[in-house]
Amino acid sequence: xxxxxxxxxxxxxxxxxxxxxxxxxxxxxxxxxxxxxxxxxxxxxxxxxxxxxxxxxxxxxxxxxxxxxxxxxxxxxxxxxxxxxxxxxxxxxxxxxxxxxxxxxxxxxxxxxxxxxxxxxxxxxxxxxxxxxxxxxxxxxxxxxxxxxxxxxxxxxxxxxxxxxxxxxxxxxxxxxxxxxxxxxxxxxxxxxxxxxxxxxxxxxxxxxxxxxxxxxxxxxxxxxxxxxxxxxxxxxxxxxxxxxxxxxxxxxxxxxxxxxxxxxxxxxxxxxxxxxxxxxxxxxxxxxxxxxxxxxxxxxxxxxxxxxxxxxxxxxxxxxxxxxx
Amino acid sequence: xxxxxxxxxxxxxxxxxxxxxxxxxxxxxxxxxxxxxxxxxxxxxxxxxxxxxxxxxxxxxxxxxxxxxxxxxxxxxxxxxxxxxxxxxxxxxxxxxxxxxxxxxxxxxxxxxxxxxxxxxxxxxxxxxxxxxxxxxxxxxxxxxxxxxxxxxxxxxxxxxxxxxxxxxxxxxxxxxxxxxxxxxxxxxxxxxxxxxxxxxxxxxxxxxxxxxxxxxxxxxxxxxxxxxxxxxxxxxxxxxxxxxxxxxxxxxxxxxxxxxxxxxxxxxx
Numbered sequence: 001x002x003x004x005x006x007x008x009x010x011x012x013x014x015x016x017x018x019x020x021x022x023x024x025x026x027x028x029x030x031x032x033x034x035x036x037x038x039x040x041x042x043x044x045x046x047x048x049x050x051x052x053x054x055x056x057x058x059x060x061x062x063x064x065x066x067x068x069x070x071x072x073x074x075x076x077x078x079x080x081x082x083x084x085x086x087x088x089x090x091x092x093x094x095x096x097x098x099x100x101x102x103x104x105x106x107x108x109x110x111x112x113x114x115x116x117x118x119x120x121x122x123x124x125x126x127x128x129x130x131x132x133x134x135x136x137x138x139x140x141x142x143x144x145x146x147x148x149x150x151x152x153x154x155x156x157x158x159x160x161x162x163x164x165x166x167x168x169x170x171x172x173x174x175x176x177x178x179x180x181x182x183x184x185x186x187x188x189x190x191x192x193x194x195x196x197x198x199x200x201x202x203x204x205x206x207x208x209x210x211x212x213x214x215x216x217x218x219x220x221x222x223x224x225x226x227x228x229x230x231x232x233x234x235x236x237x238x239x240x241x242x243x244x245x246x247x248x249x250x251x252x253x254x255x256x257x258x259x260x261x262x263x264x265x266x267x268x269x270x271x272x273x274x275x276x277x278x279x280x281x282x283x284x285x286x287x288x289x290x291x292x293x294x295x296x297x298x299x300x301x302x303x304x305x306x307x308x309x310x311x312x313x314x315x316x317x318x319x320x321x322x323x324x325x326x
Numbered sequence: 327x328x329x330x331x332x333x334x335x336x337x338x339x340x341x342x343x344x345x346x347x348x349x350x351x352x353x354x355x356x357x358x359x360x361x362x363x364x365x366x367x368x369x370x371x372x373x374x375x376x377x378x379x380x381x382x383x384x385x386x387x388x389x390x391x392x393x394x395x396x397x398x399x400x401x402x403x404x405x406x407x408x409x410x411x412x413x414x415x416x417x418x419x420x421x422x423x424x425x426x427x428x429x430x431x432x433x434x435x436x437x438x439x440x441x442x443x444x445x446x447x448x449x450x451x452x453x454x455x456x457x458x459x460x461x462x463x464x465x466x467x468x469x470x471x472x473x474x475x476x477x478x479x480x481x482x483x484x485x486x487x488x489x490x491x492x493x494x495x496x497x498x499x500x501x502x503x504x505x506x507x508x509x510x511x512x513x514x515x516x517x518x519x520x521x522x523x524x525x526x527x528x529x530x531x532x533x534x535x536x537x538x539x540x541x542x543x544x545x546x547x548x549x550x551x552x553x554x555x556x557x558x559x560x561x562x563x564x565x566x567x568x569x570x571x572x573x574x575x576x577x578x579x580x581x582x583x584x585x586x587x588x589x590x591x592x593x594x595x596x
Binding site for chain 2: 089096098102104105110117120146162
């Protein structure tokens with residue numbers, strides 16, 4: 001029996017309506033999510049990738065009870081988010097991050113104390129727990145300084161500390177490392193991994209492909225409000241043609257057909273690159289190599305550049321998002 | 327980890343206490359609050375004293391009530407709504423609403439603190455008027471005066487809760503509040519008795535609990551005062567009834583408003 005999902009959505013749609021213009025007579029309608037089906041299992045780090053405006057934050061807010069879906073169903077930890085958000089809230093954590101969302105004129109410790117009380121942490125446990133999360137995110141020394149004196153990275157850590165303060169079973173992280181320096185970003189990723197070791201399930205949205213590749217067991221790619229792919233990183237690589245990517249530039253356009261029929265080619269993408277085309281070939285096996293491409297094109301190409309590399313998540317992401325956009 | 331389905335029990339009282347504590351911390355941390363809470367009452371006291379100087383034996387009470395109410399109105403009512411508006415600006419409205427505590431308990435904490443600071447404002451007005459006149463005001467029944475003074479605060483707070491709901495509902499609440507501020511202030515009799523206003527405004531004024539309570543306060547502290555014809559007793563009944571309606575309404579409105587903002591998705595707007 002598969003474990004009960006931590007998150008399960010069926011056909012989630014979300015439409016935003018707003019009014020603008022003189023006397024707000026002009027009505028605009030934006031469909032942010034267009035039928036999202038998703039399943040997240042316990043103990044995994046599930047990544048949601050997508051370009052700006054794809055609907056990542058909207059979906060995160062729906063799942064974390066800050067927004068209601070226009071239609072469709074979402075169950076988180078077995079609770080219907082639209083019907084009983086109050087029952088769900090103590091069991092989940094949300095880190096939206098950014099410069100806002102904190103009381104800047106008071107200290108980090110006081111911020112945490114306030115939210116600890118709103119989350120109902122027992123008074124006997126509260127201060128110990130606050131110290132524990134401050135230690136965990138590395139803010140102990142700055143804990144009694146006003147938040148307005150904090151750097152962006154420190155604020156991000158404080159957001160994280162607040163998100164895990166009440167020991168949620170599920171933590172939503174909306175772009176947790178955005179704007180962080182490499183060291184802080186690495187520390188944050190380390191913290192995320194340690195939370196998973198503690199049994200927390202993580203729902204992560206990010207723009208950073210290497211971060212998703214490093215952290216997530218499974219991923220979904222959201223584009224224009226729809227999930228365009230969902231799988232493990234290896235599965236997504238297969239989806240776009242395989243583990244190996246060979247890029248070629250400097251050949252004649254008429255020669256594309258010769259490359260198309262090379263053994264092992266799973267997928268071919270072309271794009272204009274200056275006066276000529278750049279070709280991206282994907283393969284799952286070991287038959288396609290830079291050498292086989294060079295051999296197929298012959299030696300009469302002084303500008304020919306051929307590069308072989310491993311397919312990375314960024315390739316997958318760009319392929320799928322561009323395909324969807326097209 | 328918490329056992330699934332058995333998270334920490336959220337205590338409404340602790341949430342309200344946390345909200346009071348946060349309000350105090352923010353008050354102390356932000357010097358701009360000194361103006362409405364400490365400096366404005368001094369100015370109101372001086373001006374009100376000059377306005378009513380020589381108008382009968384109870385002119386000091388008029389001065390204290392006028393200036394005191396003006397000061398408390400700002401603190402209690404305006405401050406309560408404004409604090410929710412600030413939550414929008416800080417971006418803290420979303421994490422606060424995402425916590426298991428119903429937001430109305432957070433608002434309640436802020437109102438409690440605003441009542442306290444409003445009373446401090448009232449006390450400053452009292453001290454200023456007494457110092458300026460060099461005499462204690464003649465109050466017919468000091469105990470009743472204090473009791474009714476506190477009661478007025480409660481009625482102001484009941485309106486404050488509803489106003490806070492507006493701030494959750496829309497980011498334009500501040501605009502609406504600013505437009506209505508003077509009308510409310512005059513219409514409820516903060517500065518002078520409502521009975522001086524055109525008769526047709528009275529039914530509108532009576533919709534608001536402070537109108538009844540302020541009239542009762544004047545009846546209780548100024549012998550010979552001529553307010554609403556029904557007198558002190560019915561003023562108190564009216565004030566209690568309208569306040570109760572407001573508080574029940576606040577509970578319903580907050581529940582509905584919290585749901586509404588999740589539907590329209592405007593929590594992050596500021």
